[in-house]
Amino acid sequence: MNIQNSFLQASSSERDPLLLVLKQSQQYDVRITKVEHRELTDVHGKKLFDFASCNYLGFDCEQEALLDKGVQAAKAFGMHTSRARLMGYHELFTQVEKKLATFIGAEDTLLFPNTTLTSIGIIPALVQKGDLIILDKSAHATMYQAAQMARDKGAILKSFAQGDMDALETLLKTHSHCPRKMVCVDGVYSMTGDYADLAGLTPLVEKYQALLYVDDGHGFGFVGENPDVQHPYGSKGNGIINHQGTSPANTMYVAGTAKGLAASAAFAAVTPEMKEYLMAYAKPLDYTHPSTPFCLGVLDAALDLLPKIGEQRRADVYKLTVSLVEGLRGLGFHVMTQTLFPIISVWAGNTQTLIDASKYLYQNGIFLTACPYPTMPRGKEALRITVTALNTQQQIDHMLMLFADIKQQWQQAGVALTPDGESYAHV
Numbered sequence: 001m002n003i004q005n006s007f008l009q010a011s012s013s014e015r016d017p018l019l020l021v022l023k024q025s026q027q028y029d030v031r032i033t034k035v036e037h038r039e040l041t042d043v044h045g046k047k048l049f050d051f052a053s054c055n056y057l058g059f060d061c062e063q064e065a066l067l068d069k070g071v072q073a074a075k076a077f078g079m080h081t082s083r084a085r086l087m088g089y090h091e092l093f094t095q096v097e098k099k100l101a102t103f104i105g106a107e108d109t110l111l112f113p114n115t116t117l118t119s120i121g122i123i124p125a126l127v128q129k130g131d132l133i134i135l136d137k138s139a140h141a142t143m144y145q146a147a148q149m150a151r152d153k154g155a156i157l158k159s160f161a162q163g164d165m166d167a168l169e170t171l172l173k174t175h176s177h178c179p180r181k182m183v184c185v186d187g188v189y190s191m192t193g194d195y196a197d198l199a200g201l202t203p204l205v206e207k208y209q210a211l212l213y214v215d216d217g218h219g220f221g222f223v224g225e226n227p228d229v230q231h232p233y234g235s236k237g238n239g240i241i242n243h244q245g246t247s248p249a250n251t252m253y254v255a256g257t258a259k260g261l262a263a264s265a266a267f268a269a270v271t272p273e274m275k276e277y278l279m280a281y282a283k284p285l286d287y288t289h290p291s292t293p294f295c296l297g298v299l300d301a302a303l304d305l306l307p308k309i310g311e312q313r314r315a316d317v318y319k320l321t322v323s324l325v326e327g328l329r330g331l332g333f334h335v336m337t338q339t340l341f342p343i344i345s346v347w348a349g350n351t352q353t354l355i356d357a358s359k360y361l362y363q364n365g366i367f368l369t370a371c372p373y374p375t376m377p378r379g380k381e382a383l384r385i386t387v388t389a390l391n392t393q394q395q396i397d398h399m400l401m402l403f404a405d406i407k408q409q410w411q412q413a414g415v416a417l418t419p420d421g422e423s424y425a426h427v
């Protein structure tokens with residue numbers, strides 16, 4: 001046997017069933033040959049409506065507006081920096097970092113290649129032996145990985161259930177002797193679209209002199225300041241901290257630019273002293289390459305495009321999201337959203353129901369994210385639908401028609417539509 005494959009065999013019984021489930025769901029390894037906005041064609045020639053994109057504003061299809069600056073940057077600075085950021089970098093980095101800082105209202109920012117490397121860079125670089133990291137149990141897996149790396153260095157790692165401020169306060173109080181304390185949360189939770197409760201978290205981190213690490217991978221570029229009833233996502237897209245109107249003191253705000261702005265990068269809002277420190281001690285900045293000049297040019301152009309078309313795009317997303325959620329709830333499905341952020345997870349509740357529904361949706365032209373265990377806890381397996389400004393009402397109507405079929409299938413199989421619902425009797 002090939003020695004590589006022996007690693008797969010040896011412990012397969014201990015592996016979680018993720019791969020097997022994803023394969024069965026058919027919402028896996030979808031190879032795309034053609035993209036026409038949110039209509040895709042896969043290698044089998046199947047047409048799929050794309051409800052798996054997190055490019056909420058549809059900037060991924062704004063080639064006309066975004067390519068020029070990317071190409072200019074590549075022409076001016078080359079295709080790739082090919083050395084660690086620590087050693088030296090083009091002024092484009094400085095310009096984009098200043099622009100991002102002004103945009104969100106921070107002193108300065110520091111670019112990273114993506115959000116994952118931002119967390120893996122920052123969290124272990126900041127905490128030392130005996131320091132405390134408290135993770136929100138619903139926080140993104142990449143923060144878990146970063147926190148585990150910090151634990152390997154001797155940091156204490158604890159967790160609390162999302163929103164349980166009493167549990168968080170107990171942990172902060174019990175560990176108040178730790179020299180440095182960090183609390184890690186999502187800005188917008190990637191499975192439910194919930195918003196971080198910054199109003200609840202901020203007084204606690206201030207009281208116990210902790211740093212609140214907020215990963216706004218989904219929110220940045222989309223949610224922003226001054227939300228109201230008509231504009232629940234707020235305006236400008238300057239992130240969850242502006243959406244919630246909280247002051248960034250005691251906060252390390254981290255955001256990805258890939259989802260909101262279609263530019264493959266991420267950044268952290270930092271003080272100048274922190275920037276200098278992280279340049280040397282955040283591993284991705286001294287051991288691996290930074291974003292390409294092309295990406296930074298695209299990001300620069302996307303920041304210019306945002307005030308021109310962002311508000312209309314947000315309004316479009318809201319309209320489509322409301323229509324989808326009302327349709328699903330009208331059918332009786334349990335939809336895990338309180339905010340109407342365009343991440344809409346439909347509860348399936350067990351592996352087989354999830355597989356069957358995912359397969360049916362793929363076979364009938366819907367591409368979405370199947371979320372089995374361990375992406376979701378057991379009993380909360382879900383079909384995640386992300387809505388973007390480039391989806392259409394016709395696509396939503398098609399999906400709702402398929403969910404009406406799924407409802408019938410579940411009823412016939414005696415499967416409940418909601419976690420607390422009665423199972424349907426077999427007919």
Ligand SMILES: Cc1ncc(COP(=O)(O)O)c(C=O)c1O
Nearest residue numbers: 114115116140142190215217256
């Ligand atoms: C909250 C959160 N953080 C980080 C990531 C990873 O982001 P990136 O692709 O920029 O590494 C995701 C991806 O979906 C996310 O939802």
